[in-house]
Amino acid sequence: xxxxFYDVVVVGGGLVGACTALGLQQQGRRVALVDPxxxxxxxxxxxxxxxxxxxxxxxxxxxxxxxxxxxxxxxGVVECMDVHGDRGGRLGFAASDVGAPALAYIVENRWxxxxxxxxxxxxxxxxFETPALALRRDAREARLSLEDGTELHSQLLVGxxxxxxxxxxxxxxxxxxxxxxxxxxxxxxxxxxxxxxTARQWFLGDGILAWLPMPxxxxxxxxxxxxxxxxxxxxxxxxxxxxxxxxxAALGRLHLLAPASAFPxxxxxxxxxxxxxxxxxxxxxxxxxxxxxxxxxxxxxxAATLTAxxxxxxxxxxxxxxxxxxxxxxEAIVTMQTACDGLYTLFNRQDxxxxxxxxxxxxxxxxxxxxxxxxxxxxxxxx
Ligand SMILES: Cc1cc2nc3c(=O)[nH]c(=O)nc-3n(C[C@H](O)[C@H](O)[C@H](O)COP(=O)(O)OP(=O)(O)OC[C@H]3O[C@@H](n4cnc5c(N)ncnc54)[C@H](O)[C@@H]3O)c2cc1C
Numbered sequence: 131x132x133x134x135f136y137d138v139v140v141v142g143g144g145l146v147g148a149c150t151a152l153g154l155q156q157q158g159r160r161v162a163l164v165d166p167x168x169x170x171x172x173x174x175x176x177x178x179x180x181x182x183x184x185x186x187x188x189x190x191x192x193x194x195x196x197x198x199x200x201x202x203x204x205x206g207v208v209e210c211m212d213v214h215g216d217r218g219g220r221l222g223f224a225a226s227d228v229g230a231p232a233l234a235y236i237v238e239n240r241w242x243x244x245x246x247x248x249x250x251x252x253x254x255x256x257x258f259e260t261p262a263l264a265l266r267r268d269a270r271e272a273r274l275s276l277e278d279g280t281e282l283h284s285q286l287l288v289g290x291x292x293x294x295x296x297x298x299x300x301x302x303x304x305x306x307x308x309x310x311x312x313x314x315x316x317x318x319x320x321x322x323x324x325x326x327x328t329a330r331q332w333f334l335g336d337g338i339l340a341w342l343p344m345p346x347x348x349x350x351x352x353x354x355x356x357x358x359x360x361x362x363x364x365x366x367x368x369x370x371x372x373x374x375x376x377x378x379a380a381l382g383r384l385h386l387l388a389p390a391s392a393f394p395x396x397x398x399x400x401x402x403x404x405x406x407x408x409x410x411x412x413x414x415x416x417x418x419x420x421x422x423x424x425x426x427x428x429x430x431x432x433a434a435t436l437t438a439x440x441x442x443x444x445x446x447x448x449x450x451x452x453x454x455x456x457x458x459x460x461e462a463i464v465t466m467q468t469a470c471d472g473l474y475t476l477f478n479r480q481d482x483x484x485x486x487x488x489x490x491x492x493x494x495x496x497x498x499x500x501x502x503x504x505x506x507x508x509x510x511x512x513x
Pocket of ligand 1: 142145147164166167168181261262291292425429
């Protein structure tokens, strides 16, 4: 049996696993990455990807520091937010409220992944595209057995293998799952009128629709809907009309750029982020409702925190260090999950008398309070 020894083995080569591996490798750690489902990276930068992320300026700086920020020509800039309630409430705020150039950057999943992997391929990193069969841990190390007979020994194993994490199951970390009665329908459109670098969001009463600005007068939508099948069943023209109408035709007529797709929404809260010789990062450690566009931002912050904590050298899987990782991430994760879940409940409940008035009045009242609006802008930017 072949036996390899590393400081860190990362399981999962999605956005969070790839940037964790890259950050640790650039520190001079010996890193291996395991993912049997890696895409064909040469094909990633072709066509539109309806899966997009609103990346905070703080995470943009983190990715730039790794040399993994994609070409600006495919990146949308959010300078303003325009939020509409379901009964006339409205809130707007802007990056300029706090003297910043942008609230967020809109990036396609494939372009971000391609930029990370291009940088990763330049590193002396061991990549195993083989399924893992078993994970064993003791006080000194984690041992990952791969299907091809290789055994990877490491001081620390990072589970960045997504919401259905195999690593989390192997480590017997329990998880609390709350399914939302919605799926997110995503698609890209070109628009008749300019979007002015404004992200628009409508709380519709039975769903939440976001229009996110992309380069070239295009938008990407995320429609959290209780009936995604109805939207996916529409032909291109009918979908354009439905999406335009739901947004009050704010950008005139729409033209579909690539077929819509949907992904189910659920809140995942694992019992722990760490266990002996093991840490979870990204969707393996938490998911949130996409209404604030913060899911992958939390994951990038996991990667940035782990990288910073391991920068000092020494035993990568030291238990005190893992506890510090959990303590420093726990508060941000719980705060974001609670805020998004609270907003989801506030804007989707139709059964409580007066709640619709309250949420819309709340939006409009906030709109008249510059100090509070600056707080929203600061929060979006991440400082
Ligand atoms: C279909 C879909 C569409 C989405 N669209 C959007 C969107 O439009 N906007 C948005 O903000 N968010 C979207 N999300 C959520 C977003 O993709 C996640 O928050 C983000 O990708 C989390 O990154 P991650 O690296 O933690 O996990 P993932 O991106 O899930 O990556 C996990 C990686 O682990 C690998 N892996 C899985 N199992 C194993 C295993 N046993 N061993 C080794 N490797 C393994 C996978 O191949 C994958 O590469 C979507 C999610 C899904 C499922």
